[in-house]
Amino acid sequence: MEVTVELLGILFLVAMLAGWVDTLAGGGGLIVLPVLMVxxxxxxxxxxxxxCQGFIGTLTASVTLLAKGKLKLSILPPLMFYTxxxxxxxxxxxxxxxxxxxxWFVPVLLLSIAAYFFFVPSIGExxxxxxxxxxxxxxxxxPVVGFYDGFFGPGTGSFFAASRVALLGKELIESTVIAKPLNFVSNITSLLLFAAGGQVVWLVGIVMMVGQALGAVLGAHSIYWGGARLIRPIVIIMCVAMSVRQLWMLL
Incomplete structure (x- = not known):
């Protein structure tokens, strides 16, 4: 690939948008991956x-939420281990x-999540x-969600949060907050293994890390500005939009 200043600028903005979306609802990778492949x-x-760019976003969001006193550190160690x-x-x-x-599999999976959030409007309240x-x-x-993140990744934050709401009956905001450090662990673990295999394009990754961090800070604050009323429609819109886009490219 030819790395130009213009391309790096576009990827910076893409990463910033993805960081904001990923922190709120997950699925930011579905914005980034098609652009990187193109x-x-x-x-x-x-x-x-x-x-490379995703781990810094989840780290920034986690640190921001920790500083705001929203993270329960006592429950994280075993969850991080299994992740x-x-x-x-x-x-x-x-x-x-x-x-x-x-x-084909990922669009179907994401549409299923969108349908769940749409037909259960009070989820997580x-x-x-x-x-x-x-x-x-x-x-x-x-560990299954962690495996998915290592294997593919987009939507991992949504899967962590949605599974916690659906199976444990927890609130959506709390589940979204808990998903951030778990997503960070899966991202950094996967990054280290990919780096050992020489698969990371570091120049692009570093530029996108900066954009991702800025977007994640905005997203971490947005969680409490809009609460579940903001997160729920973003989950639905992102899942549907990215699934339709992926299926359209395959047809």
Missing amino acids: SGMTPVQALATNK CIGALLGTWLIQQLSTDWLQ TETKAKIKDSSWARFVV
């Missing part, structure tokens, strides 16, 4: 470089296999009865 990267390089294990396995596997089937134990969610659901 710029000339291979699919694996695009996935790896997306982790790391899943991300390691997913990142290793994606470098061994063809990823063509994901072009108040706590409800849990369907499984917290320990079961940590041991079985969290």
Whole structure:
């Protein structure tokens, strides 16, 4: 790929938008990945470089939320451990296999999430009865989402938050906050493994890290400006828009 000043400027703005969206609702990677592939990267390089800029966004959001006193650190260590294990396995596997089937699978998955949020309008407004134990969610659901992030990634924040709301009955805002440090762990784990394989385009990644950080700071504050009323429609819009775009490109 030919890296120009103009291209870097566009990717900076794309990363900033993705950082804001990803912090609020997840799915920022679905904005970044198509742009990176259009710029000339291979699919694996695009996935790896997306982790490079994505981890700084989730780190910035996590630190911002921690500074605002919104993160419960006591529950994070086991969740981060299971996330790391899943991300390691997913990142290793994606470098061994063809990823063509994901072009169809991911849009279907994201449309399912959009439908869930649309048809259950009160989701996450108040706590409800849990369907499984917290320990079961940590041991079985969290590593699966971590694996997905290592294997592909876009929408991971949505999957962490949505699964916590649906299975544990937690509020959407709290679940979105908890998703940030978990998404950071899966991103940094995946990035390190991709970097060891020489897949990251560092110049592009570093420029996008700056844009992602700025967007994440705005997103972390936006969580509490609009609450669930802001997060819910963004989840639906992003899932539907990116799914339709991906399916349109395949037809």
